[in-house]
Amino acid sequence: MEILNAGAPQRSVRSKAEIQAEVERLAPFHHTIDLPHGLSTFVPSLARQERDRTRMDTLIAHAWPRILEACGGSLAGKRVLDLACNCGGFSTYAAKAGAKYVLGVDIEPHYLEQANFIRDTLDLRNLEFQQMSLDDLDPVKQGVFDLVLCFGILYHLESPVLSLRRISAVTGKILVVDTTLMRVPYIGPLLERWPLWHMRRVPAARPDATDIATSRWRPKEFCQFSPNSHAVVSLLEYSGFSVIEKIKPTLSGLEKRYYTGSRATFIARKGTGL
Numbered sequence: 001m002e003i004l005n006a007g008a009p010q011r012s013v014r015s016k017a018e019i020q021a022e023v024e025r026l027a028p029f030h031h032t033i034d035l036p037h038g039l040s041t042f043v044p045s046l047a048r049q050e051r052d053r054t055r056m057d058t059l060i061a062h063a064w065p066r067i068l069e070a071c072g073g074s075l076a077g078k079r080v081l082d083l084a085c086n087c088g089g090f091s092t093y094a095a096k097a098g099a100k101y102v103l104g105v106d107i108e109p110h111y112l113e114q115a116n117f118i119r120d121t122l123d124l125r126n127l128e129f130q131q132m133s134l135d136d137l138d139p140v141k142q143g144v145f146d147l148v149l150c151f152g153i154l155y156h157l158e159s160p161v162l163s164l165r166r167i168s169a170v171t172g173k174i175l176v177v178d179t180t181l182m183r184v185p186y187i188g189p190l191l192e193r194w195p196l197w198h199m200r201r202v203p204a205a206r207p208d209a210t211d212i213a214t215s216r217w218r219p220k221e222f223c224q225f226s227p228n229s230h231a232v233v234s235l236l237e238y239s240g241f242s243v244i245e246k247i248k249p250t251l252s253g254l255e256k257r258y259y260t261g262s263r264a265t266f267i268a269r270k271g272t273g274l
Contacts, residue, residue: 030213031089075099081145084153088115095127105132154179168239195231241268
C-alpha cells in the first residue's frame with residue numbers, strides 16, 4: 001500500500017476559492033485542520049458544536065507528546081492506523097509528523113470524502129483512507145501497525161471485547177485509546193473498584209443533529225457500552241497489552257470532560273516498558 005502512494009503523480013493545486021467552496025460544501029468537519037491560503041476546515045457559521053473547534057487541539061496537547069515518547073520520540077519509519085478516523089484530522093497529523101505510512105479507516109462515506117479532500121489539498125502522499133468496519137480488520141490484509149489510534153470509538157462498540165481482539169491483532173506495539181467513560185454521580189469512586197460497562201440505546205442520527213459531525217455513521221438505533229477506567233485497563237490487558245498508562249490531564253485549557261473524568265486517554269503497549 002505504501003508503494004502506491006509513493007508513486008502518485010503531483011496533484012493539481014487548488015485555488016483559494018476552490019478550497020473554500022469545498023469546505024463549505026462538506027462542512028461541518030469534526031476536526032479543525034489548517035489548509036492552504038489561510039483557510040481552515042472549521043467555519044464558525046457552519047459548525048454545529050464547539051467541540052468541532054477544540055477536539056484536535058485538546059487531544060494533541062493532552063496526549064501527543066506522550067504518544068511520541070512511547071514510539072521512541074518519532075514516527076519516522078512507523079506504520080500508523082487511525083480507526084474511526086472521521087474526517088482524518090489525526091491521520092493527517094500523523095502523516096505530517098513523519099510517519100512512513102498512515103491508514104485511516106471509517107464506515108461513513110461522507111467523513112471519508114472530507115478526509116480525502118483534506119489529504120489531496122495538503123498533498124500528503126504517505127496517507128490513505130479506506131471505508132472499512134472494525135469487523136474487517138485482518139493482519140493478513142492490512143498488515144500490522146506500529147501505532148494504532150483508537151479515538152472516540154470504544155464506547156460506540158456493540159461488542160467491545162471482540163473488537164479489541166481484532167484491534168490487538170493489527171497492533172504491533174502501541175495502541176492509544178481515547179474514550180468517554182461511564183460516570184455515576186456521587187458513587188463514581190466506589191464503582192471504580194470493579195470493571196463495569198454502562199449499556200445505552202442511542203437513537204438514529206438526524207440530519208439536523210448538533211453532533212452530525214460525529215453521528216452520521218448511525219442511521220438507526222444503536223446499542224453501545226461505555227466503560228469505566230477499570231474496565232478499559234482490564235480489557236486492554238485481556239487483549240494482550242502488558243503495560244497500560246492512563247494519561248493525567250496536567251495542562252490547562254483542555255476540554256472540561258478530561259478534568260471531570262468523563263473522558264480519558266490510555267496508552268497501551270505490548271512488551272515491557274513504555
